[in-house]
Amino acid sequence: ERGISQVAQKIADKTKQLGRKAVEIWKRIKAWYLAKEAPILERRFKELLKEGKSYDDVKAQWNSILWSGWWSLPSGFKRFLRKYDEFLRENKRFDLAK
Structure with a gap:
């Protein structure tokens, strides 16, 4: 009984570790794309x-x-519009902003 729970715990830990690595890789890809x-x-x-x-x-x-x-x-275009609105506001063109 104790051996089974230890194996299950190791599997769960490995799964969490893989999940964290996947999230980290995804964040790097996203940062690269946004840059x-x-x-x-x-x-x-x-x-x-x-x-x-x-x-x-x-x-x-x-x-x-x-x-x-x-x-x-x-x-994608909704995001483009949102970013354009932010750009207009940053450049103090409130007359053209949303």
């Missing part, structure tokens, strides 16, 4: 700001493209 994505987004946001595009203009433009059958905005 690569940031300059690309910032460059695009600066272009949109130079054109004088507001949050609503960008959203409306995308909605018109999606009119071909999508029910709502895809999550």
Whole structure:
């Protein structure tokens, strides 16, 4: 009886250890992706700001493209809009923000 519980405990510990490693790897991948994505987004946001595009203009433009059958905005674009709104607020362009 004692031997079985020790084996089960070792299996549980090993599973937890693998889970922690997977989470750590995922965090590294996410950090790498966000570091690569940031300059690309910032460059695009600066272009949109130079054109004088507001949050609503960008959203409306995308909605018109999606009119071909999508029910709502895809999550990636929702994130893009959220980041653009943050960018506008950081640059004190509250007139263009959401």
